[in-house]
Amino acid sequence: MKKKLSMLVTMTVMTGLLAACGSSNGGNAGAENAGNANAPSNAPAAPAEKVTLQFWHSMGGDNGKRIDAMIQRFNESHDNIEVVGTFQGGYDETVTKLQQAVASGSAPDVSMLERAYVEMFADSEVLEDLTPYLEKSGISADEFTPGLMGHSYFNDQLVSLPLNRSTPILHVNKTLLDEKGLAVPTTWEELEAAANALVVKENGEYTRYGFSMPYDTWYPIAMISQAEGTFFNEDKTSIGFYDNGVGMKVFSQLKKLQGTGALYYPPSTDSGNIVNGMFKEGKVAMVYQSTGSIGGLASAVDFDYVTAFLPKDKVFANPTGGANVSMLAASENKEGAWEFIRWMETDPQGALPFILESGYLPFTKSMVESQEMKDLWAKEPNRKVAYDQLQYAVDTNNDVAWPEVMHEFFSAIEAIMYDSKDIQATLDTFKKEADRILAD
Template identity: 70%
Template sequence: MKKKWTATLASFTLLTGLLAACSGAGNGGTAAPESAGASAGPGQTEKTTVQFWHSLGGKNGEYFDALIQRFNASHDDIEVVGTYQGSYDETVTKLQQAIPAGTAPDVSMLERAYVQMFADSEVLEDLTPYLESSGMSQDDFVPGLMGHSVFNDQLVSLPLNRSTPILYVNKTMLDEAGLKVPTTWEELKEVANALVVKENGEIKRYGVTMPYDTWYPLAMITQAGGTFFNEDKTSIGFGDNGVGVKVFSFLKDLQSTGALYYPPSQDSGNITNQMFVDGKVGLLYQSTGSMGGLDASVKFDYVAAFLPKDQQYANPTGGANVAMLSSSKNKEAAWEFIRWVMQDEEGGQQFILDSGYLPFTNKMVESQAIQDLWAAEPNRKVAFEQLQYAVDTNLDTGWPEIMKEFFSAMEAILYDSKDIPSTLEEFRKEAERILAE
């Protein structure tokens, strides 16, 4: 699928480029509209309009709208128009349609696992010269968040609203039971089982839960010494070595005793969060991005901790990066917006303080505002410190399609109790088929 999509996108891009050449249009296949730069009245500076697509709704969407307003208020010659395009997947779908049609935005938010797919299709601008012209370098960014930024020797995206999974612990519940925060799988198993409460054969309290997501099995695969893909990206890296069987057997053992509550796929994040808030579970695997909401909701003492390790600590990163489309006709203005978000205290730093996402530049990390935040809310610092164990082993343009197959395997095992080795073997075959296309 990766090559089919790439070829299709390339052919559409070529076609619109040829049409543009015939009609005298510029980059992207569509002539710049007369209104691309807002008309200036007497005494006013003409503004360049930068279209920015994003996937932030709810409270985080409000925080990012405020960021855009601050940028516009501080720039007389540029106006950024932010447009919510739905979920990460919906934004990707709309970009796939807009790029060949010549209607893509100047700048877009891209969920980090999709960046490679667009980079492989050569539709993202190399940001290296822009970074250098602004006196910046890749060394200015937190290393654990740069795993989805450089492809084909080009810097095609920069971290923005980034997160990792983390373990939330009802410390009050553990203290009452005389238990310690688990740091290993074995400790996790002991604590989760000890927290289970049953009445008349019905489970009233579970030990641990996690949303329906590939994130957590991905973390556990690496913790157990495996990788999602093998080194040459021809197959998975957790099959023949027994890592996959170990991971899912561990989860099924927890599930069989009532120690693990695995939620339905729909609205799983809200379900698991509410169970934690209501004291119906003591341990929660969840995104660092949930910290602000939990802070406002829990009525007990809770702490954030590293994901428990097996052979090693490891956790995948998540969230989105920001990228400039190579078809943009307003690249200078688009870069000024990206640069401001990266460097200005009123840009990305304020958004991080507001939202709870991870600081993504070293300057932010060292800022007094972030240091004061961590002193007041030490859980936020734990989330950042866990980045030293960040891993991204699902890097491949075939990941989006393979992810769907992995979800199917997870459902078969965790919902339908299908045989683990044979289910993972079927998944391996599907993954190899997709990777070979």
């Protein structure tokens, strides 16, 4: 099953996977005994001579400026280490460039890596095991938010740590619900009833839909987990939601809601912005969308806007998104690279300001317990919902083959949601293709 990166450099990376995660604005803080920038006595010794580190990231726009500011804080506080940060494009572009750099021997020391691709790089043995570094720094793995660690381990090695992480939540126009005397839905049944009650149809045209979600794998995977299904089976040899009927249940529910106007399923291109725009304009009452949309929505709406857990079927469950940070095994400056990672993860002046400003999820206990985070959540309770929902986080699509299987899953989603193809026949085809990929 091992897939060397040199064989995957030319693989087409689907940008749709990352649409939901890439729009986030998101979080992390310090370890109990290693987070104080003024007393890093348990941190590894800094390099004896000044070293320059290359750090690749995927943050553009305002978040890119926040990453630049973080790097500047690090450089100003470390005489013997200089970090050079380089924006490599979106998550998918960074993955492709990193594949090429690994193959040519020009990889950076540290890289942001979209969490679903961590296994692919780890399987090719190009990521450093961070376990001894963590131990040397006196940092416990328990310091990190459990719901965000699902993509950190591979073959008993700690190959990445969370950085800019997000999760989907329910965004609600509570004003519209209140007008109908409806409560914020907590179950599929309640969501269906509320969404149908909120539909407005005039002259044969829908002028308001009950709820919506961007075109992405995130949301069907969330529903699969809520129905107590898994994306892959236990031994990663096949699809876990096929034989037990969960896949049929999820897509049948979506098509039923789509047929009544309760669900608006947007075009695949720019779907996130389309959904957000309709929500702001009151053309859709509720949306499944990333926690990273909170800031933009809150500043643009003139109605009572609240967030809530994704409604459950049998259980509450949600996937996670965003990126982790990894050290490349080929780095010639590993002590310096670790100091940068340690500082980002645990120092109060590291990633915490980035998390507070961007909206990404806090990824350590110290960050969650910081006064800055408490003050932010008191001021903006909508942002705490995503963190609270992490108790139900589950990522069942972890596998080296996920990028290829994802391509086929998108094809299945398109066939069902856009072309109204037979659900069972479509899932049959998807399973056949997924099994072929998993058998390679």
